Every structure is written in C-alpha cells, then in structure tokens.
Amino acid sequence: MTALAILPGRAEGPVIATTEPLSFWGGIDPATATVIDVHHPLHGRCLTGAVVMMPSTRGSCTGSGVVLDMALNGRAPAALIFCEPEDVVTLGALIAAEMFGRDLPVLRLNTSDFAALAREPVAQITERAIIAGDLHLTLTPLQGSALDLTPADIAMRDGDEGPARQQAMRILIRMAAAQGATRLIDVTQGHIDGCIYASPANLTFAETMADLGAQVCIPTTMNAISVDREHWRAQGVPVLFGGPAQRLADAYTRMGCQPSFTCAPYLLDSAPLQGEVVAWSESNAVIYANSVLGARTAKHPDFMDLCIALTGRAPLTGVYLDEHRAARRVLSVDLPQGADDAVWPLIGWLAGQMSQGGIPLLRGLADAAPRPDDLKALCAAFGTTSAAPMLHVEGVTPEAHHLSPDADHRRITRADMAQAWQTLNAGPAAVDLIAIGSPHASLSECNALADALDAVRAGGRVAVPTIVTAGRKVIADARACGTLDRLTAAGVQVIPDLCWCSISEPVFPPGTQAVMTNSGKYAHYGPGLSGRRVRFGSIMDCARAALSGTAPDTLPLWLT
Secondary structure, eight states: OOEEEEEOOOEEEEEEEOSSOBOSTTTEETTTTEEOOTTSTTTTOBOTTSEEEOSOBOSOTTHHHHHHHHHHTTOOOSEEEESSOOOHHHHHHHHHHHHHOOOOOEEEOOHHHHHHHHTOSEEEEOSSEEEETTEEEEEEEOOOOOOOOOHHHHHHHTTTTOHHHHHHHHHHHHHHHHHTOSOEEEOSOEEEOTTSOSSHHHHHHHHHHHHTTOOOSSOEEEOOBSSOTTTTTTTTOOHHHHHHHHHHHHHHHHTTOBOOOOSOGGGSTTOOOTTOBOEEOSHHHHHHIIIIIOOBOOOOOTTHHHHHHHHTEEESOGGGSGGGSSEEEEEEEOOOTTOOTTHHHHHHHHHHHHTTTSOEEEESOGGGOOOHHHHHHHHHHHHHHOOOSOOEETTTSTTTTOEEEEEEEEEEOHHHHHHHHHHTTOSOSBOSOEEEEEEEEOHHHHHHHHHHHHHHHTTOOOSSOEEEEEOHHHHHHHHHHTHHHHHHHTTOEEEOSBOTTTOOTTTSOTTOOEEEESOHHHHHHHHHHHSSEEEEOOHHHHHHHHHHSBOOOSOOGGGO
16 A cells, blocks of 8 residues: 555644554543543643644544544644544544635655554654655555545535535535545435534534535434533533534534434434344444444444435445455454453453454354344444444354454453443542443443342432433433433433533533443543542442442452
C-alpha cells in the first residue's frame, strides 16, 4: 500500500504515536484535546497541534463529533495518520473541511512506513509528501472509486432535491471513495447517534442541516440524548447545557426523526429482522444488530447516519457484504462454573481486546444459553475495546458459521477474566452511586434489579442514590406491569431519554466519589467521562451495594 492522502492538506507538529486504538468519544475531552481514557497509554496527553498516529480508532461512533468540535474550536491535532481503514474520525475531519472550511489532513500508511514515522519526533506534511528527519514518504491522493450512481443518486448530488440532500450525497460519495465502495445501496431504516450533545459541533452540524430544509426519507429512530427532554429544568440542569442539548434533539425531530431517545433501538418494535439492510449508528446497537439479530449495517459514524437517513442510501462496503462478515479469530472461552451475569461484559471486553479490531467467533458459551440481556452486555462491552461492527457466538448467533478458513485461535481463560475484573474495579469498595442502564436497561433488566432489591432490602429503601436509565418504551412497559412501582418503592430513580454515557450534573449526583455499575461499557468509559472511580459487578452486587454502600472488594467466587 502506498502512503495515501485520504484527506490532503499541510501540517507540521510533534509526533504522538501509539500502537493502541482509541475511542475519541469517551477517550478525549474535546474542550482540551486531552486523552481521558484511563485505560489508554496516552492518558493525560494533549493532542492539539500534534501529528497523531494510531493503527485505527475503536469504540464509539460519536468520535466524529469530537474531531469536528476540536477542529472548530482550534484544538484539533495537526494531522491524523492511520495504518488501517478508519471511518469515524475521518468523517469528522471531512465535514470540518466540506462544510466549515477547516482542513485536517488524514493519511494512511503501510505498517512499515507507519512504524518508521512513529520513531520520528517531528513530522511535516505537504500535499505530496511526509518529511521527518531522513524519512521522505511520497503521498498518493486517494483515487475515488468509479461509483455506479443511479439517476436518483445523481439528481440528489446535483441539487435537484434541495441543498440538504445535495450536501448529504456529496459527503456519502466522498466517504464511499475512502471506503472503496463501487455503488450505494438502499436501506430500510436508520438510527441517529449524533443527537447526543457530546460537543457544540453536534448542534452546529444538525442545525445547519435542518436550516437547509433536511428531511429524512426512511424511518429513523434517535439515540439517547443528553437530558431528560421534558424534565431537565426541574432537575436543575443548567440552561447553558440543557438548552443546547434540547435544541439538538429538537433539530433532529424537526428533520423527521422519531423521538425514541434510546441507545438500545433493538428493544423497540421496529427492530430489524435477520437479513434486513439498515443504517445504524451507536456502537453497541450496531454490534447487536449485526451479531444477534442478523441484520446488516456498517458502523456508521455520527453525521453519516443523518446523510444516509436523508438519502436512503449507504455505501456498499464492509459488513454489508458476505465476505466481510466472517470471523478471523476464534476465541475459545473457559466459562467458569457458577458465573453470574457479570461474566458477559467481562468476556465482551476481553474479546474486543484480543480480536485486534477483527470479527471474532466465541466458542464455549452455547451451553450457558445466554439470554438477550447477556448478549446485550457482551456486545456493548466488546464495542468499547474493538473497532469491529460485529462478533459471532458459536451455537447462539445466526451467522456463527461465517468463519474464515485461515482464522487463528486464542483462548480467554479464567485468569484473563480475573485480570479484567480487577482492571474494571479500580475504584474503592465504598460507593455512593449505583448506575444501571448502559446501554439502556431492558424490561427484564429492570425486573431483575427489582427482584434483587426485594431479596436483600427487607422492606427498606436504598441507602445510596440508585439510578436506572431506560428508553421511553421500556419505562412505559415497566409502568404497565408494576415493575416501575417496585423500583420506585425501593428508592430507585428511573430516568428516560439520557443514558450514563451522556449524563451530567446535577442529574449525576455532584457529591459522588465512587460509582458501582453492572455495565462493562460504563466501567470502561465512566472514569474518564465522570471523573469518578468505578466498581463493576453483577445486578445482585449492585443491589447489595445500593443497600450497604459497599461493593465487593474481592474476586467473585466463580473467579477464585
């Protein structure tokens, strides 16, 4: 592979290189460009003005908004250099240039040139070359593939259907070239992740498109937002945050998106069927849709989700194609006897780390008969440590037969799980907040928490704040079956619309020192997002901690 200028430009700065991918959302504070992921080797480093090198990104689709915000507020890196295909931050940089005139070069090198450049202290980038010390790498402009556009595609590109669809199609065509697609395909539905107020850039983009008259042309649901849309003022959320967060949600509903406000759209009645071609954003939702439901969606970055919803078209690439859905690594899991529900996020978190960005096949789990909630937790935790849009579970998920003939084999041992448990339990045993619902809690998870609390509270109420975040549909169902009353009677607060990855003070209790969660996703992102230390455990562990204020400080019995 030659050195490719995915997005050309000029830049110069110190080289900051890492061999570990990073999720820009949840991993970088866009206001300071500082790495906040406590699990990443670059933790604490500021990336402003640097030539940032990493193999690819991982984790959240919202990283595109983080990059756009850094570009708009003057905190962006000088350039981004990868050695593997990367879509999320590339799209953020593309929109910064395409819509706002802020150039941010994005390059892709082969592994040997990447390693050579990573050893240099400073690099200069021109339109034609990378120069660093004695190293001189010639850059080749990305050659757009000959996209086979339909007459309808051409009409949108040329502005026949208005400026919003024209802008959306221009972005799709440029991203299709970067992805190597040769044509666009129809999709039946979309899911928007960019409605989270991760940064002011999300609002700038959405309102710009809405002001252009944008209207979605396919059924499109919306992710969790950053406030309880009806009650944020009563909850004491500052207007300086709550106002823009609501404006962002309103901009997407103005464009015709459904106010579902959930990061678990697979729990809605509109969840896609096996083989259905959709366009979802939100990493856990994408992974669950592909892996568990057998639907087909690429891991679309924020902003591209809206472009697809406006046009009904997506680049035919990645896991839309059979050949890219095969597992490249088999992970045999030594499932401990007697394991509780905490084992599933542990396995997902480890599987992401051990699959090196590829799609894994997990073996050894079928006899445990994982429930939908178990698979939900598995997929969400996998999405924090992996860039892959899906996984397979042998004997469980519908496409587990998709295995590459040259797949290699590794094992997830009980010792690996014990180490992962300790890594995710860096916080103190004394906790003063219980966090359930990352991703949004299902009705069965709400029932499980209510049952666990009934088993340990002996008629009392929780001793520390206990908050469940869930989608509106799940909360309505919980109200109808009495589960919401059971939780409320125990002192649990159930909040719609936002989720733990977008919660802020004062809904997040300001005096909190340490958080207990059953979510592998929030156990990973929580320390960086909240500035608090985190404990991780099962639903029952969380229920006991809610009553006692104390989390288990030793390994679970099934790991000892």
